[in-house]
Amino acid sequence: MSTPERLIEATRELLWDRGYVGTSPKAIQQRAGAGQGSMYHHFSGKPALARAAIVRTTEELRATAEAALGGTDTGSGTGTEVGAGSGTASASAYDRIAAYLVREREVLRGCPVGRLTMDPDIMADETLRAPVDETLDWLRGRLAGIVQEGLERGEFPAALDPAEIASTVVATVQGGYVLARASGSPAAFDAGVRGLLALLAPARDDPNSPRS
Amino acid sequence: MSTPERLIEATRELLWDRGYVGTSPKAIQQRAGAGQGSMYHHFSGKPALARAAIVRTTEELRATAEAALGGTDTGSGTGTEVGAGSGTASASAYDRIAAYLVREREVLRGCPVGRLTMDPDIMADETLRAPVDETLDWLRGRLAGIVQEGLERGEFPAALDPAEIASTVVATVQGGYVLARASGSPAAFDAGVRGLLALLAPARDDPNSPRS
DNA sequence: GTCTATAGAACGATAGAC
DNA sequence: GTCTATCGTTCTATAGAC
Numbered sequence: 001m002s003t004p005e006r007l008i009e010a011t012r013e014l015l016w017d018r019g020y021v022g023t024s025p026k027a028i029q030q031r032a033g034a035g036q037g038s039m040y041h042h043f044s045g046k047p048a049l050a051r052a053a054i055v056r057t058t059e060e061l062r063a064t065a066e067a068a069l070g071g072t073d074t075g076s077g078t079g080t081e082v083g084a085g086s087g088t089a090s091a092s093a094y095d096r097i098a099a100y101l102v103r104e105r106e107v108l109r110g111c112p113v114g115r116l117t118m119d120p121d122i123m124a125d126e127t128l129r130a131p132v133d134e135t136l137d138w139l140r141g142r143l144a145g146i147v148q149e150g151l152e153r154g155e156f157p158a159a160l161d162p163a164e165i166a167s168t169v170v171a172t173v174q175g176g177y178v179l180a181r182a183s184g185s186p187a188a189f190d191a192g193v194r195g196l197l198a199l200l201a202p203a204r205d206d207p208n209s210p211r212s
Numbered sequence: 213m214s215t216p217e218r219l220i221e222a223t224r225e226l227l228w229d230r231g232y233v234g235t236s237p238k239a240i241q242q243r244a245g246a247g248q249g250s251m252y253h254h255f256s257g258k259p260a261l262a263r264a265a266i267v268r269t270t271e272e273l274r275a276t277a278e279a280a281l282g283g284t285d286t287g288s289g290t291g292t293e294v295g296a297g298s299g300t301a302s303a304s305a306y307d308r309i310a311a312y313l314v315r316e317r318e319v320l321r322g323c324p325v326g327r328l329t330m331d332p333d334i335m336a337d338e339t340l341r342a343p344v345d346e347t348l349d350w351l352r353g354r355l356a357g358i359v360q361e362g363l364e365r366g367e368f369p370a371a372l373d374p375a376e377i378a379s380t381v382v383a384t385v386q387g388g389y390v391l392a393r394a395s396g397s398p399a400a401f402d403a404g405v406r407g408l409l410a411l412l413a414p415a416r417d418d419p420n421s422p423r424s
Numbered sequence: 425g426t427c428t429a430t431a432g433a434a435c436g437a438t439a440g441a442c
Numbered sequence: 443g444t445c446t447a448t449c450g451t452t453c454t455a456t457a458g459a460c
Contacts, residue, residue, distance in 0.1 A: 003443080003444090017332060018233070018332050019231070019233065019330065019331075019332075021230070021231065021233045021234040022233040022331075022332065022333075024434075024435060024436080025435080025436060025437080026434075026435075026436090034444085035443095035444055035445055035446085036437085036438095036444090036445080036446080037438095037439095037440095037443080037444055037445055037446080038443065038444050038445080040436095040437070040438080041443060041444075042443085045436070045437070046436070046437090110329075110330060111390075114387075114390045114394075115330050117322075117390050117393040117394045118231065118322060118327050118330045118390075118393070119231075119234075120229060120230050120231075120234065121234075123393060123396075129394075132394050133394045133395055133396070136390075136391060136394045136395070137394075137395065140391070140400075159410060159413075160407070160410055160411070161406070161407065161410065163403060164403045164404070164406045164407030164410060165407045165410070165411070166407070167388075167391060167400055167403035167404035167407055168384055168403075168404045168405075168407030168408045168411065169407075170387060170391060170404070171383065171384045171385075171386075171387030171388045171390070171391055171400075171401075171404035171408075172380055172383045172384050172387055173383075173387060174383075174386065174387030174390040174391065175326075175382060175383030175384055175385060175386030175387030175388070175390070176379075176383045176387070178323075178326045178329050178330075178348075178383070178386040178387070179348060179352070179379060179382060179383055179386065181329040181330070181335060182326075182329045182341075182344050182345045182348045182349075183345055183348070183349065184335075184345070188352075188379055188383075189383075191375060191376045191379035191380075192376070192379035192380045192382070192383035193380075194373070194376045195372070195373065195376030195377045195378070195379055195380030195381075196380045196383075196411075198371060198372055198373065198376060198377070199372070199377070199380070199408075199411040199412065200411065201371075215425080215426090236452075236453060236454080237453075237454060237455080238452075238453075238454085246426085247426060247427055247428085248426090248427080248428080248455085248456095249425080249426055249427055249428080249456095249457095249458095250425065250426050250427080252454095252455070252456080253425060253426075254425085257454075257455070258453095258454070258455095425460105426459105426460085427458100427459080427460075428457100428458090428459080428460100429456100429457080429458085429459095430455105430456080430457080430458105431454100431455085431456075431457095432453100432454095432455095433452100433453080433454090433455105434451100434452085434453070434454100435450105435451075435452070435453080436449105436450100436451085436452100437448105437449085437450095437451105438447100438448080438449075438450105439446100439447080439448080439449095440445100440446095440447085440448105441444105441445080441446080441447095442443105442444085442445075442446100
């Protein structure tokens with residue numbers, strides 16, 4: 001791996017674990033196995049390196065999310081699939097959202113993108129903040145589109161607002177990281193996700209009809 | 213206000229805005245209007261001051277949350293109250309959760325407690341981490357109890373798990389802060405909360421019955 | 425209790441040899 | 443491209459006068 005490449009990867013790891021303020025050029029160099037001069041030859045400084053790292057991390061998040069949300073069924077259904085069952089029909093909205101929610105994550109490390117929003121130095125620098133904002137915005141839009149499809153298929157109550165539900169889904173994930181880190185266990189993340197899935201569950205024809 | 217008092221308050225503000233790593237003793241002293249020697253006379257160092265600040269902030273969060281969740285109706289109902297309407301009956305579970313969710317917040321500053329979970333130095337120090345963990349744990353338990361009451365009153369579908377829903381509620385709030393900060397607007401927080409309230413809404417006898 | 429002085433280390437970056 | 447040397451600043455804390 002080339003030196004700039006190693007520097008970017010080292011920065012990504014440190015940004016994830018320690019944030020921008022907690023990441024020093026020295027630590028980056030050590031982790032990347034590169035010297036001072038080498039780092040400053042390839043990058044103008046800490047902000048430039050951080051930008052490269054953040055852009056790559058946000059691109060990766062988009063790709064990972066899209067893989068779960070894409071709807072090209074990976075074969076392992078949840079058992080609550082909806083639809084007419086034609087050969088290559090895309091998975092239900094619920095299933096695609098569920099696939100996104102339960103995908104494998106390094107829960108205790110937190111979200112490599114969401115974490116950055118708590119860093120004042122990142123939020124203050126437009127070039128660092130923009131990729132974060134755009135990525136979470138894209139994710140909400142992507143989810144809103146899927147909820148909209150679900151609404152059209154009658155999967156969800158018509159009263160739901162796609163953009164709002166999308167925000168709730170992303171917020172539950174981001175907040176799940178917080179709960180997991182606080183408690184030191186991924187269980188809290190999982191609980192939040194299961195609660196959300198229960199609320200979203202298409203199986204609304206519940207034997208226990210609510211509200212008298 | 214006494215000097216120790218001012219130091220604690222200054223630390224609380226800085227911890228909220230810049231986190232533990234981003235908060236220097238010097239910055240605390242300047243904000244508190246206290247000198248170096250003064251600070252080290254009253255506190256053994258940055259960790260001790262941070263502990264005092266964190267304990268106070270978590271206590272404050274509990275009190276604020278309890279005020280909304282307490283159920284002693286503040287008079288401004290949401291219009292969806294449930295119950296037999298006896299004189300001093302406590303508000304519905306939905307209303308109490310809604311009151312907690314929509315309470316006034318400095319959304320763009322993030323959660324003064326949840327933010328701390330992203331600070332590796334705080335998570336590594338048991339004396340700093342404990343109050344954060346205990347507070348979020350208390351909040352989840354408190355909410356779970358209210359959901360349980362709602363279940364017993366038939367406000368929610370019986371399939372819901374109180375602890376899971378409680379985690380979802382707290383996660384939505386914590387994640388809402390992330391979305392708001394990323395986008396630079398409280399709107400994303402509000403959207404997530406409205407989505408969650410729509411999913412929790414007791415008005416489940418929806419004209420549009422889902423899932424065919 | 426509060427002040428100033430001082431300390432060793434780390435921070436973020438630059439200079440210039442190779 | 444990579445190295446070592448150096449720089450001015452900030453960090454966190456201690457010492458000791460007042």
